């Protein structure tokens with residue numbers, strides 16, 4: 134492994150870059166549409182915008198999109214794939230990922246996260262710090278499980294849904310696409326597409 138392009142020069146990008154270093158990537162270069170306002174992220178250089186990366190994908194062994202917004206992350210991931218880039222996943226060495234689980238490309242698994250047996254994670258997912266996803270869960274594309282959230286067995290999470298920090302979801306629940314589950318929520322019922330829920334037990338909230 135040698136040269137990795139990371140799109141998204143943010144706090145999330147920094148965490149991802151450290152995991153990449155721990156995974157043995159020797160050269161990491163950032164890209165971000167805020168360039169040239171941003172040319173440096175901590176010790177890493179930021180080299181250009183989306184088109185710059187598209188035109189230089191052949192110089193990299195892989196790319197990774199480090200954007201927190203689920204829909205934008207998926208869109209950029211697909212853009213770079215269609216342009217011929219090779220996506221990689223990045224797994225922190227302290228994470229426990231079952232050998233019977235499946236992670237699609239472009240997923241970050243942060244420190245101390247647990248991915249259980251026979252669980253699948255779609256492309257461009259974020260499995261954040263110290264969260265647990267138990268057995269037989271199915272996460273579609275671009276899902277974000279925030280730090281400290283816990284999913285029991287057999288939970289399904291739809292495309293681009295965001296499970297907030299410290300939320301819990303009981304077994305066999307289905308959370309549809311584009312859902313937001315608020316911080317600390319306890320989800321005991323299925324959640325329909327596009328809704329936001331929060332509280333214990335989780336109920337619909339109306340966000341401004």
Ligand SMILES: CC(=O)SCCNC(=O)CCNC(=O)[C@H](O)C(C)(C)COP(=O)(O)OP(=O)(O)OC[C@H]1O[C@@H](n2cnc3c(N)ncnc32)[C@H](O)[C@@H]1OP(=O)(O)O
Pocket residue numbers: 261279280296297298313314315316317318329331332338339340341
């Ligand atoms: C490494 C990282 O940093 S990863 C990121 C981790 N961060 C998170 O997980 C954050 C999760 N975000 C939240 O929980 C947010 O509160 C959201 C996204 C659910 C809502 O945020 P906003 O869009 O700003 O909504 P807003 O603050 O207007 O709240 C709307 C209503 O829902 C309530 N509400 C919002 N969040 C919650 C919550 N977590 N639990 C209970 N009630 C909540 C508000 O009190 C408000 O109620 P009201 O209408 O009676 O006044």
